[in-house]
Amino acid sequence: MNKDIWTGAGSLIRLFLRKDRLILPVWVIVLALLPLGYGSSIAELYPSEEMRARFVGTIASNPAMAAFYGPVFGSSVGALAAWRSSLNLIFVALASALTVIRHTRTDEEAGRRELLGATAVGHHAGLTAALIVVFSADLAVGLLMAAGLIGTGLPAAGSLALGLSMAAAGWVFAAAAGVAAQLSEGAGTARSMTVTALGLVFALRAVGDVGESGGMGWLTWLSPIGWMQRVRPYADERWWPFALALGAVAVLTATAYRLSARRDIGAGIVPPRPGPAAAGPGFRSPLALAWRLQRGALYGWSAGFAALGLALGGVAKSAADGLAESPQLIDILEKLGGSSGLADTYFAATMNILALAVSAYAIQAVLRLRTEETEGRAEPLLATSVGRLRWAAGHLLFALAGPAAALAAGGLAAGLAYGLSAGDVGRELPRVLAGALVQLPAVYVPAGIALLLFGLLPRLAALSWAMLAAFLLLGQLGALLGLPDWALDLSPFTHIPRLPGGDVSFPPLLWMLLLSAALAAAGLSGWRRRDLRP
Amino acid sequence: MPAIELNKLTKYYGKHLALNQVDLRVEQGEVYGFIGPNGAGKSTTIRILLGLLRKDGGQARVLGGDPWRDAVTLHRRLAYVPGDVSLWPNLSGGEVIDLLGRLRGGMNPKRRAEYLERFALDPTKKCRTYSKGNRQKVALVAAFASDAELFILDEPTSGLDPLMEAVFQQCVREVKAEGKTVLLSSHILAEVEALCDRVSIIRQGRIVETGTFAELRHLTRTSISVETALPVAGLSELPGVHDPVVEDGGTRARFAVDAGELVRVVRFLAPFGVRSLVSAPPTLEELFMRHYGEGIEAGGERR
Numbered sequence: 055m056n057k058d059i060w061t062g063a064g065s066l067i068r069l070f071l072r073k074d075r076l077i078l079p080v081w082v083i084v085l086a087l088l089p090l091g092y093g094s095s096i097a098e099l100y101p102s103e104e105m106r107a108r109f110v111g112t113i114a115s116n117p118a119m120a121a122f123y124g125p126v127f128g129s130s131v132g133a134l135a136a137w138r139s140s141l142n143l144i145f146v147a148l149a150s151a152l153t154v155i156r157h158t159r160t161d162e163e164a165g166r167r168e169l170l171g172a173t174a175v176g177h178h179a180g181l182t183a184a185l186i187v188v189f190s191a192d193l194a195v196g197l198l199m200a201a202g203l204i205g206t207g208l209p210a211a212g213s214l215a216l217g218l219s220m221a222a223a224g225w226v227f228a229a230a231a232g233v234a235a236q237l238s239e240g241a242g243t244a245r246s247m248t249v250t251a252l253g254l255v256f257a258l259r260a261v262g263d264v265g266e267s268g269g270m271g272w273l274t275w276l277s278p279i280g281w282m283q284r285v286r287p288y289a290d291e292r293w294w295p296f297a298l299a300l301g302a303v304a305v306l307t308a309t310a311y312r313l314s315a316r317r318d319i320g321a322g323i324v325p326p327r328p329g330p331a332a333a334g335p336g337f338r339s340p341l342a343l344a345w346r347l348q349r350g351a352l353y354g355w356s357a358g359f360a361a362l363g364l365a366l367g368g369v370a371k372s373a374a375d376g377l378a379e380s381p382q383l384i385d386i387l388e389k390l391g392g393s394s395g396l397a398d399t400y401f402a403a404t405m406n407i408l409a410l411a412v413s414a415y416a417i418q419a420v421l422r423l424r425t426e427e428t429e430g431r432a433e434p435l436l437a438t439s440v441g442r443l444r445w446a447a448g449h450l451l452f453a454l455a456g457p458a459a460a461l462a463a464g465g466l467a468a469g470l471a472y473g474l475s476a477g478d479v480g481r482e483l484p485r486v487l488a489g490a491l492v493q494l495p496a497v498y499v500p501a502g503i504a505l506l507l508f509g510l511l512p513r514l515a516a517l518s519w520a521m522l523a524a525f526l527l528l529g530q531l532g533a534l535l536g537l538p539d540w541a542l543d544l545s546p547f548t549h550i551p552r553l554p555g556g557d558v559s560f561p562p563l564l565w566m567l568l569l570s571a572a573l574a575a576a577g578l579s580g581w582r583r584r585d586l587r588p
Numbered sequence: 589m590p591a592i593e594l595n596k597l598t599k600y601y602g603k604h605l606a607l608n609q610v611d612l613r614v615e616q617g618e619v620y621g622f623i624g625p626n627g628a629g630k631s632t633t634i635r636i637l638l639g640l641l642r643k644d645g646g647q648a649r650v651l652g653g654d655p656w657r658d659a660v661t662l663h664r665r666l667a668y669v670p671g672d673v674s675l676w677p678n679l680s681g682g683e684v685i686d687l688l689g690r691l692r693g694g695m696n697p698k699r700r701a702e703y704l705e706r707f708a709l710d711p712t713k714k715c716r717t718y719s720k721g722n723r724q725k726v727a728l729v730a731a732f733a734s735d736a737e738l739f740i741l742d743e744p745t746s747g748l749d750p751l752m753e754a755v756f757q758q759c760v761r762e763v764k765a766e767g768k769t770v771l772l773s774s775h776i777l778a779e780v781e782a783l784c785d786r787v788s789i790i791r792q793g794r795i796v797e798t799g800t801f802a803e804l805r806h807l808t809r810t811s812i813s814v815e816t817a818l819p820v821a822g823l824s825e826l827p828g829v830h831d832p833v834v835e836d837g838g839t840r841a842r843f844a845v846d847a848g849e850l851v852r853v854v855r856f857l858a859p860f861g862v863r864s865l866v867s868a869p870p871t872l873e874e875l876f877m878r879h880y881g882e883g884i885e886a887g888g889e890r891r
Binding site for chain 1: 638642659661664673677678680683685687690691692713714716717740
């Protein structure tokens with residue numbers, strides 16, 4: 055290969071790091087620290103070896119647990135933390151893949167790659183720089199996590215194994231995203247291809263782990279996520295699965311480079327399909343356009359939450375039974391929520407986590423306004439007889455209704471699955487659904503802040519993501535770190551009544567709705583007054 | 589009532605003075621040229637006319653209304669083609685044309701089909717596959733197929749090939765014949781000269797020249813480079829000839845000539861046995877270098 059095709063990768067790495075100077079450190083640190091929190095909370099909830107062994111027993115006897123988190127390989131605090139962290143593999147993989155696509159296909163679609171391609175930058179420089187940045191970020195996640203775990207007193211070998219398994223999962227999906235970015239002309243298509251692949255890999259592992267006794271265990275070995283769990287951190291670590299992961303990284307990276315060499319800049323390998331020559335009769339409003347642009351996200355989030363709801367609802371009964379074995383835990387849970395049933399507490403907690411996740415969707419739907427503005431697509435619309443507010447309203451409807459639809463899908467599925475296993479759908483379904491929907495006021499607060507930034511400080515609109523990360527950290531780790539109450543109260547998710555089971559207290563819900571409305575009104579009024587700033 | 593009237597329009601970007609007391613008056617039914625180099629303030633002026641930017645000083649009227657306050661009602665009566673057209677990658681060109689037309693308040697389906705044909709645009713292609721020129725055509729078809737009374741075109745031909753540029757010029761002449769008003773911003777003098785009744789030249793946020801082309805005759809000199817069999821004598825005495833440079837003992841000459849004097853100069857040259865003659869319209873950059881090169885410092889002014 056000609057050496058010139060790599061030229062300029064160094065400058066591109068600096069460019070990508072500069073562009074990502076906020077978001078990259080955020081995801082590296084958050085993903086590296088989450089397992090630390092799991093470790094300390096497990097040590098606190100199950101202080102004795104005996105309690106942990108009993109907990110492992112309930113996990114092992116529950117197929118839904120195996121489906122969701124995978125198998126548990128030991129009863130030490132470390133092994134349980136590693137088991138509980140298994141979803142983190144998915145998060146690291148997702149963050150890695152999306153970052154690679156953002157710096158390859160998204161840039162190319164926007165024509166920025168063409169501009170760079172004409173300078174002294176080689177054909178493969180963009181792909182190379184994106185992969186180097188993400189591989190390094192993954193390694194940073196792994197090493198930071200390992201150092202942190204060792205710092206909390208866990209064995210060094212297991213900590214290193216857990217950290218590196220996270221990094222390797224990130225590498226595999228970064229390389230896979232490198233391939234997807236070559237295949238399609240649209241960044242959106244490349245993203246959905248990668249997310250679908252990730253979902254498939256998760257499903258293979260889940261089915262393989264559940265069906266292990268039935269001879270389905272080999273399916274796990276088709277899944278890179280499965281390989282990384284088979285490293286067995288803190289339970290007689292096995293290092294050879296890393297060879298599988300590195301092999302996959304090598305094959306995928308080589309494929310990405312071969313595809314990249316064969317195609318033109320801007321083109322994909324998969325040819326685009328032609329569209330209709332004329333618009334349908336209903337395609338005549340900003341709302342209709344917003345529907346075309348945002349419906350994919352709505353379907354994806356609703357379907358994803360329905361699947362997640364089924365899994366969460368399915369494990370609820372055995373999770374509650376498992377929790378009942380730990381008297382100390384019951385005490386803690388009673389103190390926290392004052393709830394009657396353990397399953398209720400479980401749903402209140404999981405729905406709170408779903409609400410945090412769906413806030414990302416709400417922020418994304420709001421910030422679509424900013425994307426349309428910076429990409430210059432707002433300008434031709436606002437030059438027609440569409441007012442500023444009408445234009446914004448189309449997208450904002452999705453920020454309002456989208457999270458509601460996703461939470462409703464999650465709540466319905468969870469209520470149905472739990473109702474079926476508990477034998478009382480008529481009672482449980484509305485209770486769990488209410489637990490999901492009561493979260494909405496908290497979801498609207500970050501969306502309102504994103505809209506405020508868009509209207510008043512549009513160049514800083516991306517800070518919305520840092521705010522969400524702060525809420526996530528406050529919720530997940532704040533109490534464990536012993537932060538004062540006023541700090542915990544900064545997060546809107548702290549103020550949600552604990553449903554099902556708890557008392558509904560309307561004032562905080564009302565206050566959050568009023569706050570969101572005020573934030574939105576201030577943002578929209580700023581947007582009406584300000585210049586368009588591409 | 590003029591279609592567009594700007595009076596001492598001023599705009600700052602932070603501390604940078606982007607528009608400095610811009611005056612502009614476009615009468616109904618005329619094609620008005622708005623020319624200047626990149627970054628001179630053409631697009632800023634147009635965005636204020638469209639209510640996309642706020643003015644910091646002066647007055648602006650479009651079709652008798654306030655471009656910021658009355659944006660929605662005014663936009664029903666005007667069509668806009670941006671210089672850099674960005675479209676939604678997963679929509680087809682035909683969908684975008686229909687959407688923009690409908691949001692403006694309706695379009696004529698016959699004209700839509702006609703303009704698609706004339707601009708040779710395939711409306712079934714997804715916007716992500718369009719070249720810059722084709723994206724520009726989408727915006728042009730959407731604009732010309734509308735029933736707007738005012739067309740605001742911001743460097744609309746920057747991605748078009750010469751054939752399509754000719755189609756574009758024909759379209760502008762047709763809407764003019766229907767009595768509609770066109771504001772055409774450009775940095776190509778020949779295009780503006782071919783279409784416009786009057787022009788304003790903007791440079792560094794300031795209008796430096798306004799008038800008909802006859803009034804701006806001194807701006808429209810043609811550069812001539814000629815090679816003759818016999819040495820040319822007496823060239824510099826001819827009226828309308830500027831900056832002559834004679835080489836090779838008089839058989840090679842370069843000079844600029846006022847547009848109205850071109851016939852006389854060609855007749856004068858013929859007896860010397862013309863071997864080759866190259867004429868070029870002046871580029872805008874040359875004009876600026878010649879007329880405004882001194883006295884206007886580079887870079888914007890500071891508040």
